[in-house]
Amino acid sequence: MEDENPPVVAPTMPEPRLVEPTALEIVRTRSLASLVAQEIEAMILAGTLAAGERLNEQQLAVRLGVSRGPVREAVRGLERSGLVVSVRNQGSYVRSVSTAEALEIYDLRAALTGLACARLAGTASAADRAALEALVARMDQARRADDAPAYYGLNLDFHAALLARGGGPRTRRLYEDLGNELHLFRRRALVEPENMRESNAEHAGIVAAIAAGDAAAARAAGEAHIAGGKRRFQSTDASATHAGPTHAPDSAARDPGPPPAKAPAAPGGRPRRAARSATN
Amino acid sequence: MEDENPPVVAPTMPEPRLVEPTALEIVRTRSLASLVAQEIEAMILAGTLAAGERLNEQQLAVRLGVSRGPVREAVRGLERSGLVVSVRNQGSYVRSVSTAEALEIYDLRAALTGLACARLAGTASAADRAALEALVARMDQARRADDAPAYYGLNLDFHAALLARGGGPRTRRLYEDLGNELHLFRRRALVEPENMRESNAEHAGIVAAIAAGDAAAARAAGEAHIAGGKRRFQSTDASATHAGPTHAPDSAARDPGPPPAKAPAAPGGRPRRAARSATN
DNA sequence: CGCGGGCAAACTGTTGACAGACTGCACTTG
DNA sequence: CAAGTGCAGTCTGTCAACAGTTTGCCCGCG
Structure with missing residues (x-):
């Protein structure tokens, strides 16, 4: 997420950032999938995508203005990184850490x-x-x-x-x-x-x-x-056992089911195909 | 990679593996991309794909009998995992660890x-x-x-x-x-x-x-x-500084160039489009 | 009234195809 | 003869479309 913050240790030098990342340069350097991954990661960390929430490839694609391919690649990378978990034919979920x-x-x-x-x-x-x-x-x-x-x-x-x-x-x-x-x-x-x-x-x-x-x-x-x-x-942290899906390839026994349990994912009881109209 | 190995600590019990992973069951559970990732990771670890070698999506696809999509997703995951590095419009390389x-x-x-x-x-x-x-x-x-x-x-x-x-x-x-x-x-x-x-x-x-x-x-x-x-x-380890591409998004200064340097990638001077005909 | 079967919709998984970019080679030119 | 330039080939990046599966809902039945 925090790729371009100042040198992380800039207490004294403001570091005027000589090599400004031109938009064109970014496009030439980073793949679209990596950009999408960065964006999704930012969304997850910012809370725009809540923990346990389902990631709809199509919605993310139209939301970011790209096709589903890059979104899939990005999600796959995030899965490997441990931020999301995926189950076949069902979708990817923002990982909820126990x-x-x-x-x-x-x-x-x-x-x-x-x-x-x-x-x-x-x-x-x-x-x-x-x-x-x-x-x-x-x-x-x-x-x-x-x-x-x-x-x-x-x-x-x-x-x-x-x-x-x-x-x-x-x-x-x-x-x-x-x-x-x-x-x-x-x-x-x-x-x-x-x-x-x-x-x-x-x-x-x-x-x-x-x-x-x-x-x-x-x-x-x-x-x-x-x-x-x-x-x-x-x-x-008063809330006790908050067992969500930890990490797909790790859990030895998959009793509670891979997705956020059979119970409704969203606390508000929002139906699966949520008709979120606008940006949020 | 090693998903279904015995409990890792089986020094005494041979563990007859009651839950045999049926091929059909595997297909139903794991995504093709994850299988491909597993396979590529095994190839890298086994040395079939040498460090610094270039990963040709098309070749890998035909070699594994799938399309390029899953291969791309797998490579993206492996990139996030740190086993390969990718540069846009150029390809992915097996990471060579310094x-x-x-x-x-x-x-x-x-x-x-x-x-x-x-x-x-x-x-x-x-x-x-x-x-x-x-x-x-x-x-x-x-x-x-x-x-x-x-x-x-x-x-x-x-x-x-x-x-x-x-x-x-x-x-x-x-x-x-x-x-x-x-x-x-x-x-x-x-x-x-x-x-x-x-x-x-x-x-x-x-x-x-x-x-x-x-x-x-x-x-x-x-x-x-x-x-x-x-x-x-x-x-x-007599060989001293063996600086290869470490990790794409990390290297602050990218002087030696993202791929295995401008110098020929393969030590043997093998041309880029290596025509490896068979399985290797 | 509760429950099982069937149906339809949506979504994911996968594939094939097209456009853009880079590499390497051959040719021309100073 | 060396350096620059143009060209073809190959490969990656991206997109659109098709097939399979799961999910949720509805209806008929006990």
Whole structure:
């Protein structure tokens, strides 16, 4: 989704973006299917396509102004990526992540973050440290101003910077994918005022350990930070077992049925062939 | 790929596979595109499609007896999965993993294995311990018999069992994907006689730590084991920087060109439209 | 009144075909 | 003789159409 955001770690340099992605250049470079995939992914992450909702190829095609071919390819890619699940002759559904899986993803992210922090503790340059410290400072500023959205964005930047500088490209992509899956679970921003202070204190601890060159401490701090997020998430998540279709090729026993169960997919009881007229 | 294998941890029970996947049943359940994807993935992993090789949609289509549509969908999925890279109007190439990336994947696998071991140390049942110990015993047996292939397979089973029992389904799938990517690097089996003893000793250490319920020790042992594999891999890998196309949407600067560089793709100087007549 | 069978609609799966783009080669030209 | 240019071939990207299957509804029957 977030392909063209500033270098992810731009706390100091605005990076004027010399190579502006011309529309024509985009068309020449990216395939239509990849564009469609990007668009659908954005829709899913934005909530336009709710979790568990059915993806109608034809509707998506006309909505995006393309044929069904690219849409199918895009959906297939998203399926492999874990954002949607498909069943033959029935359709594709936006994957609904269960609570158990969300917690598992937290563990995965913790491990990845710890890995990046440990590596960063050994290889961090002065610029790296400065960038991270600047982000922490800006987050602290946002916290004082009680600007939750700003803090949220900076938090994302901080973690992205951690992974970008401490991990390789593969690690970074993996982290982003996991983050997307987690976003899928619930839209609600889980950043609350009283959490910001605790969260940023942990951030500072991570940076301090990295600056000290203590790989073990940095790793522990990074993991503890994500674990804290997991704990906060758990505490705010009253709804218990929310078992939806996890991932098609994985579920050993497919008791509840591949689609969002036999029960009606949409909470509103909307019939299958919903006659959505306009854009939404 | 390996959808219908026995429970991954079948060291004792041959598992007669009661639910035999009837061909008709397969056709009814899995989409043609997923079958094609499975087949192409198998080809890539088996080496039939060499790393860096170009994927001709038409040839693949006729070779698999389907049209180009499913092939395209499959390739798109594999692209998202990281096994192939595609450039518009030029084609898809089997991804060639650079040495740096292979090492990074080792780190990732180490983190994942450590995570699974740590969790397993706290939650392992008697059956889990027995299964793991049985696998270690069988590996020791294979080592004594100097049966490298058997050891190799059992080693895979051991690690799969570790992940299956210690991690959730997401973790398991991730580990498998990373393993596939690693397989992509080079075909050569990196299991050598003198390594088997060391390797299995580490296995035994992991199981012992798990049995003792020491999460930290189990995690350290698991990570050290993968790190040892990484080290062994590094020592046997004389070829230095082997920079191929890493991952299309990731590479920040695309200097060397998206395809396997401007230089001839095939080392043998094979012309682009290779006229491979038969099955290969 | 509940239930099973049958029917129709919609959607997905797949295929074939057409247009555009890139590659490589041969030819012309300075 | 080298470099640039034009051309043909092949392949990918995209689209439109056909067939098979599932789903939901309606009607007849017990």
